[in-house]
Amino acid sequence: MTALAHITSHEHSGRVRHVQVRGDIDLANVGEVRQAITSALADDPTRVILDLRGTTYLDSAAIAMLFRLAQRLGHRRQDLALVVPPRSPIRAVLELTSLQTVIRLHDTLEEASGGPTSANPTGAGGA
Amino acid sequence: MTVTSRAAGWRRAITGERARWLVVVAVAYYLGARLGLLLSLVEENVTPLWPPTGIAVAAFVILGRRFWPAVAVAAFVVNLPVSEGLLPALATAAGNTLAPLVAALLLERLGFRRQLDRQRDALAIVLVAICSTVISATIGSLALAWSAGIPAGQLPATLAVWWTGDAMGILMVTPFLLSVPLFRELPSWPVRQWIELSAILLVVVVASSWAAQSLQVIFLSLPVVGWAAWRFQLRGAAPAALLASVVTTFSASRGLGIFRGRPLLDQMLALHTFNACIALTSFVLAALVSERNSATAALQQAAADLEARVEVRTAELSALNEQLETEIRERFEAQEQLTQEEARAKREHDIAETLQRSLLPPQLPVVPGIEVAARYVPATSDVQIGGDWYDVLQLPDGEVGLVIGDVAGHGVSAAATMAQVRMALRVYALQNTSPSSVLHSVHGLVSQLPMPEMVTLLYAVLDPRTRRLRVASAGHPPVLTFDAAGAHYLEVGLAPPVGVTAEAYYDESTHLLQPGSTLLLYTDGLVERRGTSITHGLDRLREAAAAVAAEDLERLCDHLLASMIEPSRVADDVALIAVRPQAVPSGPLLVTVPAEARMLSQARGSLRQWLRDAGVGADDETDILVACGEACANVVQHAYATAPGDLVLEARIDDDLLQMWVRDRGQWRVESDRGGGGWGLKLMQALADTVDVRRTGDGTVVHLSRRVSIGAQDGG
Numbered sequence: 001m002t003a004l005a006h007i008t009s010h011e012h013s014g015r016v017r018h019v020q021v022r023g024d025i026d027l028a029n030v031g032e033v034r035q036a037i038t039s040a041l042a043d044d045p046t047r048v049i050l051d052l053r054g055t056t057y058l059d060s061a062a063i064a065m066l067f068r069l070a071q072r073l074g075h076r077r078q079d080l081a082l083v084v085p086p087r088s089p090i091r092a093v094l095e096l097t098s099l100q101t102v103i104r105l106h107d108t109l110e111e112a113s114g115g116p117t118s119a120n121p122t123g124a125g126g127a
Numbered sequence: 128m129t130v131t132s133r134a135a136g137w138r139r140a141i142t143g144e145r146a147r148w149l150v151v152v153a154v155a156y157y158l159g160a161r162l163g164l165l166l167s168l169v170e171e172n173v174t175p176l177w178p179p180t181g182i183a184v185a186a187f188v189i190l191g192r193r194f195w196p197a198v199a200v201a202a203f204v205v206n207l208p209v210s211e212g213l214l215p216a217l218a219t220a221a222g223n224t225l226a227p228l229v230a231a232l233l234l235e236r237l238g239f240r241r242q243l244d245r246q247r248d249a250l251a252i253v254l255v256a257i258c259s260t261v262i263s264a265t266i267g268s269l270a271l272a273w274s275a276g277i278p279a280g281q282l283p284a285t286l287a288v289w290w291t292g293d294a295m296g297i298l299m300v301t302p303f304l305l306s307v308p309l310f311r312e313l314p315s316w317p318v319r320q321w322i323e324l325s326a327i328l329l330v331v332v333v334a335s336s337w338a339a340q341s342l343q344v345i346f347l348s349l350p351v352v353g354w355a356a357w358r359f360q361l362r363g364a365a366p367a368a369l370l371a372s373v374v375t376t377f378s379a380s381r382g383l384g385i386f387r388g389r390p391l392l393d394q395m396l397a398l399h400t401f402n403a404c405i406a407l408t409s410f411v412l413a414a415l416v417s418e419r420n421s422a423t424a425a426l427q428q429a430a431a432d433l434e435a436r437v438e439v440r441t442a443e444l445s446a447l448n449e450q451l452e453t454e455i456r457e458r459f460e461a462q463e464q465l466t467q468e469e470a471r472a473k474r475e476h477d478i479a480e481t482l483q484r485s486l487l488p489p490q491l492p493v494v495p496g497i498e499v500a501a502r503y504v505p506a507t508s509d510v511q512i513g514g515d516w517y518d519v520l521q522l523p524d525g526e527v528g529l530v531i532g533d534v535a536g537h538g539v540s541a542a543a544t545m546a547q548v549r550m551a552l553r554v555y556a557l558q559n560t561s562p563s564s565v566l567h568s569v570h571g572l573v574s575q576l577p578m579p580e581m582v583t584l585l586y587a588v589l590d591p592r593t594r595r596l597r598v599a600s601a602g603h604p605p606v607l608t609f610d611a612a613g614a615h616y617l618e619v620g621l622a623p624p625v626g627v628t629a630e631a632y633y634d635e636s637t638h639l640l641q642p643g644s645t646l647l648l649y650t651d652g653l654v655e656r657r658g659t660s661i662t663h664g665l666d667r668l669r670e671a672a673a674a675v676a677a678e679d680l681e682r683l684c685d686h687l688l689a690s691m692i693e694p695s696r697v698a699d700d701v702a703l704i705a706v707r708p709q710a711v712p713s714g715p716l717l718v719t720v721p722a723e724a725r726m727l728s729q730a731r732g733s734l735r736q737w738l739r740d741a742g743v744g745a746d747d748e749t750d751i752l753v754a755c756g757e758a759c760a761n762v763v764q765h766a767y768a769t770a771p772g773d774l775v776l777e778a779r780i781d782d783d784l785l786q787m788w789v790r791d792r793g794q795w796r797v798e799s800d801r802g803g804g805g806w807g808l809k810l811m812q813a814l815a816d817t818v819d820v821r822r823t824g825d826g827t828v829v830h831l832s833r834r835v836s837i838g839a840q841d842g843g
Contacts, residue, residue: 004728005523006557023523023557024731027760028724056523057731059756060806089749096813097806 004029015046022054025062047079058090063097070102081112149197152186156201166380177292181300183227199224211274222266230259241305243361244417249410260293298406299372306365327355335371339378356412364409482542495736496591500680504701514541515650515700528556531648535581562586562599563635573626583624592739594640599633601625610644614673646706652699715779722774747835754814757807758789758829766793792826
């Protein structure tokens, strides 16, 4: 069997949702991941934390999806935060595509949940 | 009523009547004597027929010899007037009493039956009549000779006359008197027979009278008497004979007819001859006819008995037949019921087997780095199917999950439980890579089932790159590892089956497989055999596995099954998985998969494994996987717009130069149509040293190259 990724979604604290993806995200399951995040946003939280600590692979389709998502969130005043440890195998892809220019990257979950909610994400997560 | 009491009652009745019978006998004797004297040929001296002797014999036979006093008294009274004094009368009376007594005694000794219905009875009475009367004749003649002074020369003649008279008295009168009680004892006659007998007797009288008149018809009486004997036996013969005799003797005594003018001796001889003929004819014929009749009756009785027995037997046979039919019917019904039961059991067996087979992987996944083969053999018995399963899981980080389990119990419910446990385990295995944690989760699930079943389960996680194996077991038979050098069971912590105890902890052990060795996971059906211990079964499996260690996995599984179980008698289900880490590849990689999104991870997995086997470092691996993955994703997204096709990935390393080719045979859409924001090509260019896209008439080739560091670190 190929279970590419295991996706969980639950309320983290207050109006913060926590969506976790373990495994690979590629063309085959990117729609599934997007659906999970969209569902979490539908509850109208102030922030959605996309936890990619357990993510082992991320392709360009996922990057494109995240860019589109960030664009949408800007209109809705909702905050999306990514958790990607520095040693993660997907970190290089994120940096190469400059995703951090539109979505804040955090090294840890604590940082992502306790960080500022300001609308300016630029430079918030550096390498 | 007992014999004794009946005899006593009979005696009391007799005692009351004895006096009367004494008188009757005495009077009869006296009257018989008067009749005898009436028939005397010469005055009152020579009597050719002396009835009193016959009367006395009949009285003694019918009533008993105790009645002798009546005879004695009557004889004395009869003889006194005709004797010369008291003494001769007494002597004569004594002789007349003694002779019938002796006659009765002799008849008793000869076994005489007074019914006179046998030939021997007829002969007995003739014999007794001749013998016993010698006594009365001798005593009487001597008394007469002594008292009346008859000359000695006349004594034989006197004796002869006396003797013949007494003998004739017995022959003629005794049968008649014996026949009298028969009228009461034998079945009574209808009127018709009384008339017939009367007619016969009338004819006897007429015939006898006529015969006495004419010598020509002297024997005419014989057939008539014979007729009476034939028709009525003793009851007809005796009266007829007596009448014929009396009539003829009367004629002789009066000197009538044929007896007229004849000398006394001639008269005597003729009369005696006639009477003897009449007597013998009547008795013997009557006895013969009686015998024949009783034989016929006996035969009829026997026939009737036989008939009755046949009827009884027929009824018995009929009853037996009915019983047998009932039994056959009942057995048939039972058989029918059994057949329905069998059909139901067969249906359930089929359902369970279908369910079981549908739940097992239709084909094992192609997992980079390992070879795997599996078997499931259902139990041959109808009720023993279901509950065993195996599974092979490709885990996200390149490891392989190996599952073997056995739900206790059989049939549809066991198969259904197995389905739930199997699916749950797959989910748990993706959440957590620790076998002991997975088993703990499964335990929690099974414990919460409405009807918890006992499940033995073994879960192992194999990293094909390092051949590191982590195993946890819940009461399941141990894993066998073997190669051509030998076989041994892996030591795994003991724990109960899941679902049995409230709390459970499952040990996890780690093993390093030898290169080229094979791993065997199985259910107990493979090693259990009726009548032998499980230890023996495990030993057998170890020997069988070592013997086939060099075979490829499919043949290895077939050989193991063949040597461990009998296909015709599989007592319990058998499931098994054989796994063998592949030898490290040294050549280039070539992967061909359908160009579909779901196949991308498999292509990456193959490449990842190949890179690790080749000793490419982890940092390079990540970059290469992304670059190549993007090239592959492009093929999936853009190459085959109209018809499906294949994606071919080729890779090779020459020294530290890695080259990859991603090919398709499709027609790419124009670039403006493509989604994804163009990130794919950017990533490829960023992560590979060179990227070259070349379109040809029958497809596109993307060539990527990158310098890599080999053997810098391990595959982790």
